[in-house]
Amino acid sequence: MKFHFGNLYDSSSTVIEAKNLEHAIKIFKVEELFPEQFVEKTFVKDYDYDSNLSRNVYKFKKGPLIYVRATDKDGHVKEKAKILRKIPLEECIHVDFNSFIPKRTLLEGPKIKEGEDSTETLPVVGSKTEIQQCNKQELRARHDLIKKKMSELEEARHALNESMSLIKSELEAKGKMIYIIETYMGIHEEVIQLQEGQKAPEKEPLTLYQQVLYMDEEIGVWENDGIDFKDIEKFDKWVCNHIDKFLYKPKSVCVFQVRRDPKDYGHPLVNIFLNQENFRTYFLIRNGENIYRIWSDVHISSRLFPAKDEYTRILKNKDAWGKPEENLQKTHESYLYGLIAIQGLIERTDIFGVSLRNQVTLLKPGGFTPKQVKLVRDGEQKNWVSSRESWKEFIKKNRKTIGLGTRIVVTAGRFRFHSSDGYDDCWRTAPFRVWSSPSHYEVYTVEEYGDRVKSYYHGSTIKIFFHPGDEIYTPGEWEPHQRRRRVPFRLYTEEVINFDAITIEDCDYYEKNRFERKDYLEILPILHWVKTEKLKEQKLEREFCRFLANQLGWSEKQYGKIQKTVDWWKLKNKWKRGLMKDDAKAVRMILRRLKKV
Numbered sequence: 001m002k003f004h005f006g007n008l009y010d011s012s013s014t015v016i017e018a019k020n021l022e023h024a025i026k027i028f029k030v031e032e033l034f035p036e037q038f039v040e041k042t043f044v045k046d047y048d049y050d051s052n053l054s055r056n057v058y059k060f061k062k063g064p065l066i067y068v069r070a071t072d073k074d075g076h077v078k079e080k081a082k083i084l085r086k087i088p089l090e091e092c093i094h095v096d097f098n099s100f101i102p103k104r105t106l107l108e109g110p111k112i113k114e115g116e117d118s119t120e121t122l123p124v125v126g127s128k129t130e131i132q133q134c135n136k137q138e139l140r141a142r143h144d145l146i147k148k149k150m151s152e153l154e155e156a157r158h159a160l161n162e163s164m165s166l167i168k169s170e171l172e173a174k175g176k177m178i179y180i181i182e183t184y185m186g187i188h189e190e191v192i193q194l195q196e197g198q199k200a201p202e203k204e205p206l207t208l209y210q211q212v213l214y215m216d217e218e219i220g221v222w223e224n225d226g227i228d229f230k231d232i233e234k235f236d237k238w239v240c241n242h243i244d245k246f247l248y249k250p251k252s253v254c255v256f257q258v259r260r261d262p263k264d265y266g267h268p269l270v271n272i273f274l275n276q277e278n279f280r281t282y283f284l285i286r287n288g289e290n291i292y293r294i295w296s297d298v299h300i301s302s303r304l305f306p307a308k309d310e311y312t313r314i315l316k317n318k319d320a321w322g323k324p325e326e327n328l329q330k331t332h333e334s335y336l337y338g339l340i341a342i343q344g345l346i347e348r349t350d351i352f353g354v355s356l357r358n359q360v361t362l363l364k365p366g367g368f369t370p371k372q373v374k375l376v377r378d379g380e381q382k383n384w385v386s387s388r389e390s391w392k393e394f395i396k397k398n399r400k401t402i403g404l405g406t407r408i409v410v411t412a413g414r415f416r417f418h419s420s421d422g423y424d425d426c427w428r429t430a431p432f433r434v435w436s437s438p439s440h441y442e443v444y445t446v447e448e449y450g451d452r453v454k455s456y457y458h459g460s461t462i463k464i465f466f467h468p469g470d471e472i473y474t475p476g477e478w479e480p481h482q483r484r485r486r487v488p489f490r491l492y493t494e495e496v497i498n499f500d501a502i503t504i505e506d507c508d509y510y511e512k513n514r515f516e517r518k519d520y521l522e523i524l525p526i527l528h529w530v531k532t533e534k535l536k537e538q539k540l541e542r543e544f545c546r547f548l549a550n551q552l553g554w555s556e557k558q559y560g561k562i563q564k565t566v567d568w569w570k571l572k573n574k575w576k577r578g579l580m581k582d583d584a585k586a587v588r589m590i591l592r593r594l595k596k597v
Helices: 021-031 089-093 128-132 136-185 215-219 229-241 268-278 310-316 324-348 391-400 504-512 514-552 556-571 583-596
Strands: 002-006 013-017 044-050 055-060 065-070 083-088 190-195 206-214 251-257 281-287 290-295 373-376 407-410 461-466 487-492 496-498
Touching (some): 002 021, 013 021, 021 065, 021 089, 083 089, 089 136, 136 324, 190 229, 206 215, 215 229, 215 514, 229 268, 229 290, 281 324, 310 324, 391 496, 407 514, 504 514, 514 583
Parallel strands (some): 206 251, 206 373
Antiparallel strands (some): 002 013, 002 065, 065 083, 190 290, 251 281, 281 290, 407 496, 461 487
């Protein structure tokens, strides 16, 4: 049977399962160390939570009682359930556990009379003295004492933690101060002079460029996933021939890192270790004909000095993670160390000459005049001057022009035709099983458009045909032979470029636009090849125009009309084509159209 002790539908109640009511009451009195929490609410005057004891302390009216009710088989009590017993609270607190233990168990040991069966003897649970001391009031007192001691220990632990936090903060502050001094003094500094010559005039102001640049992006070599820290000497030779791209003022400083993105060296642990070198920060410095590359033990993430309204935006941003004041402090420190390193070079060395020494302070507003130091805010995008749209905007528009018959170039990376994770690209060549993919350096024609479901992220699907260049077996033959027929290959429009919708001028602009260099591994290889093919095609079309002009007896001044007609022939049909697709037909149709002009 189940019995309910305490208030109905309240957390301050408990259900005890026992063979009868008397047994349930005994269990309740033994198990519940603080039965006052089950007193009927009508007897409670007031209560308060004692955090030291981790429980409520009650004040009762006279004669507080605990009600016992019967429950159903699921332990639920009906609202008007009959009260089986009202137990005084005092009976549940002043409990002598001896009254619940059979007397024979109070003996020091079992006494067996001669001829008595030893199996009928009750076991000894403890000495008589120990059991007599075991009562609920004493247990309650011990419990409260232990809780108070635990609370005192917790308070002491918090106090110690606060003291440790203060010590840790103080040590961190001292560590930062030591780091600042070492940076200023150039203790870990490494200076390499790349070029020697005449210095700029002393009155020439020092120009600081804000944007952080990356060696691999500026050189633009995409083989082997770009250069890394092992190729810094290559950068040193290259930069001396291209110094005016970065430091076009006679006395100036810009910041370089080896790479923006990590390089894959084939193993996760090796990647972590070696890419630390790729993320090192270098100062590239020019003073007239003198060029220096300096490593100072600082890390500059995105800009050498803050944007104009950066600190104000941080303080106003209440939704940012952490307190605005703490975020401001972290941001300020991120700029502080780079400027300290340059300030140290000004004061300790003659790399910048001597006119700025003891005259400028880069570490506070108003610490210098425009005649002494100029800040070039090339790291703030709103200051960028560009007459054209970004590469992402351009390529998005380019891909929208793709349709049936469009000539395209594949730009996507590797396609997987079998893999351990169960994902593959075999759908691309279905129903054929081909383990190769189209070349990135060939022009293909879209043979089908939208033959599969359009992807929200990748655009519509297109189908081209290509020669895999593999060998196949024919049924009934023992030896393989070269595949003669083309096979289909499916792509998304996001994986290709419309070859006819991009010009040589487009390729030139996006190849040389330094604002797009962060994506150089994606942009440069394909643009370089497309530009090369376009130049070949342009050369062929010039010869073709010269041939047609001779046929018509036209002068060079009329080559423009011929070129427009050539473009018409290439693009007029749904199926786009080059001149060599059918040169005899091209000659006939273009001549016929030009004669009508």
